[in-house]
Amino acid sequence: MTGPARVVRDPGTAHIEPGDVLVAATTDPGWTPLFLTAAALVTETGAVMAHGPTVAREYGIPAVICVPEATRTISTGQLVTVDGGAGTVTVH
Known part of the structure; x- marks a missing residue:
């Protein structure tokens, strides 16, 4: 999936456009609404069974x-x- 990155530090104030790639340090359940619009996810932390x-x-x-x-x-x-x-993850 290729799209524009959207670096988000606070899910409460974030605005994600359809097709955006959500880039975050980590996620938790408060981030879930952003997944409805994001086309992909990149995080700095996590594990296979983690929230993101x-x-x-x-x-x-x-x-x-x-x-x-x-x-x-x-x-x-x-x-x-x-x-x-x-x-x-490839940056163009």
């Missing part, structure tokens, strides 16, 4: 977790490709 990848699987969106410094190296608006199967 679990909800992403439920909603059928690709997710890559444990991407060091993702919220610092990816900027909102940058075009990124998320390949959940391969576990890769």
Whole structure:
């Protein structure tokens, strides 16, 4: 899935457009409404059974977790490709 990145630090004030790739340090249940619109997920932390990848699987969106410094190296608006199967994130 390729789309524009949306770096989010606070889910309560975030605005996600359809097709955006949600980039966050981590997620918890308070982030779940953002998954309804996001096209993919990238997090800096997590585990296979953690909140982010679990909800992403439920909603059928690709997710890559444990991407060091993702919220610092990816900027909102940058075009990124998320390949959940391969576990890769490519910044264009």
